Amino acid sequence: MTSTTDTTEIESQRRLGRTYKKASIILGVMGLFILGVPLGITAFIYSRKAETHGVKATTGVVLAILDIVSAILVLMVFKPFNV
DSSP, X not given: OOOHHHHHHHHHHHHHHXXXXXXXXXXXXXHTTSOHHHHXXXXXXXXXXXXXXXXXXXXXXXXXXXXXXXXXXXXXXXXXXXX
16 A cells, blocks of 8 residues: 555656656657757657656657657758758
8 A cells, every 4th residue: 555655756756757758749849840969869868767757758759769860861961062
């Protein structure tokens, strides 16, 4: 049987995890438009923090990977043009 303090601690951990999840989604969407690699890495870190607090953050992970891959592809395409 869990006590009230245990339940409060678990709820505060989940609340923190949901905050990390929201931050990873926001950073992931922003990374699609500007600064893909740094924002993608940051979104990935925040999504992993959310998952350590018991909140699923699959969207943040997917957006982070898309950010990094798309930024690398854009750099590869524009490199020959010296842009």
